[in-house]
Amino acid sequence: MIFKIAWRNIWRNKIRSFTVMGSVLVGVWALIFILSFTAGFINSYISGAIENEISHIQLHHPKFMDEKEVQYTLENTPSIVANLKENSTVKAFATRTINSGMLATARGSRGIQIRGIVPEEEANLTRLNEKLVEGSYLDATKSKNPILISSRLAEKMQLKLKSKPILSFQQKDGTSVSAAFKVVGIYEIGNAIFEESNVLVRQADLNRLMGGTPITHEVALLLNDLDDLDTTKRALAAAFPNALVQNYKEISPDVNLYESQMSVSTYAVIFIVMLALIFGIINTMLMAVLERTKELGMLMAVGMKRLQVFLMIVVETLCLTMIAAPVGLFLGFLTVSYYGSKGIDLSAYGKGMDKFGLSDQVFLTLDASSFIAVTIAVAITAILAALYPAIKATRLKPIEAMRTV
Numbered sequence: 001m002i003f004k005i006a007w008r009n010i011w012r013n014k015i016r017s018f019t020v021m022g023s024v025l026v027g028v029w030a031l032i033f034i035l036s037f038t039a040g041f042i043n044s045y046i047s048g049a050i051e052n053e054i055s056h057i058q059l060h061h062p063k064f065m066d067e068k069e070v071q072y073t074l075e076n077t078p079s080i081v082a083n084l085k086e087n088s089t090v091k092a093f094a095t096r097t098i099n100s101g102m103l104a105t106a107r108g109s110r111g112i113q114i115r116g117i118v119p120e121e122e123a124n125l126t127r128l129n130e131k132l133v134e135g136s137y138l139d140a141t142k143s144k145n146p147i148l149i150s151s152r153l154a155e156k157m158q159l160k161l162k163s164k165p166i167l168s169f170q171q172k173d174g175t176s177v178s179a180a181f182k183v184v185g186i187y188e189i190g191n192a193i194f195e196e197s198n199v200l201v202r203q204a205d206l207n208r209l210m211g212g213t214p215i216t217h218e219v220a221l222l223l224n225d226l227d228d229l230d231t232t233k234r235a236l237a238a239a240f241p242n243a244l245v246q247n248y249k250e251i252s253p254d255v256n257l258y259e260s261q262m263s264v265s266t267y268a269v270i271f272i273v274m275l276a277l278i279f280g281i282i283n284t285m286l287m288a289v290l291e292r293t294k295e296l297g298m299l300m301a302v303g304m305k306r307l308q309v310f311l312m313i314v315v316e317t318l319c320l321t322m323i324a325a326p327v328g329l330f331l332g333f334l335t336v337s338y339y340g341s342k343g344i345d346l347s348a349y350g351k352g353m354d355k356f357g358l359s360d361q362v363f364l365t366l367d368a369s370s371f372i373a374v375t376i377a378v379a380i381t382a383i384l385a386a387l388y389p390a391i392k393a394t395r396l397k398p399i400e401a402m403r404t405v
Helices: 001-010 012-056 077-086 119-126 151-157 192-197 203-209 226-241 253-293 295-302 306-342 368-394 398-402
Strands: 057-060 090-104 108-117 132-135 146-150 166-170 178-182 182-187 198-201 218-223 244-248
Touching: 001 218, 012 253, 012 306, 012 368, 057 226, 077 090, 077 218, 090 119, 090 151, 090 203, 108 119, 108 151, 108 192, 108 203, 119 146, 146 151, 146 192, 151 182, 151 192, 166 198, 182 398, 192 198, 198 203, 218 226, 226 244, 253 295, 253 306, 253 368, 295 306, 295 398, 306 368
Parallel strands: 108 198, 146 182
Antiparallel strands: 057 218, 057 244, 090 108, 090 166, 090 218, 132 182, 146 198, 166 178
């Protein structure tokens, strides 16, 4: 009987009921959008950092990450490469020779990190060959000492295709060497910090100029499944005890921070939005109770118990919320699905985002657990919002309530 009366009460004042349902619907949809946008924004940064810079796992000499000195090279690189080729969890890997030096042009000079890469390996790992905006990739040229530079660095140093900057760097024995390189390609990866501080050359050319002995400072790899991250790291650490094996969380603390704070920010946003929504529902339902003061007094006068009045108000609130919430969730799901594939272009509003490694194209994403969390949060909000108006109704005195005009 309580549900039947509550249901009829809902539709007695359609404007008020649709106001409550509308606020719940918009609140739920907005919450889904905010959460998915935030998750997409963070994921774009993390995925960009992993793809372009740090990969899932890296191997170095134990002292290389602290001092970045050229003499700290990896031991048993051929054995590492052979292991990775046979490892089914590894999607792609690349070996790199890394050296710090100076890039000199007619414009001036600046400190730079020189990355000696194997073109085929780097293309498989970072898809660098697909990120050229001008020129050709390192494996498509017969030029002596080819080099890839970023468009930002090219602009700062006034370089263009076929320019011949001078790179100066140290050999393994500590002596300095300089050589002319020819710009064969210009790339963009959407990370200004990396682009302005890194140039890429063939590993064979860099090793030749550094003394002729093949050396490797870094081996980076991507996994087929991120769930294998810890297992693969432990296996590599056991197989190569003389190497420092680190995952992307250890290599880049800011990536780890973004990833660890994602769940915290999710619940914080849910709490803030639900807190705003709860006051809207309380206000509307309290108005409904005050408008029906005389009616509620008559119901209690003819025998309706206070508990029944309490349950009636609670059921009304829950019905209004539970009608609107699924619609809001469905609209939120459609929004996430659409913009998850199409993306939201922020290039007109996010100038300079690439300076922090952030993409101006955000693809909305939200996992099932977040939808469940929103559903539970809405249910709790509806119950809490119903309590005060329901308690207010039970405190009415029948005689005084019936005299209300």
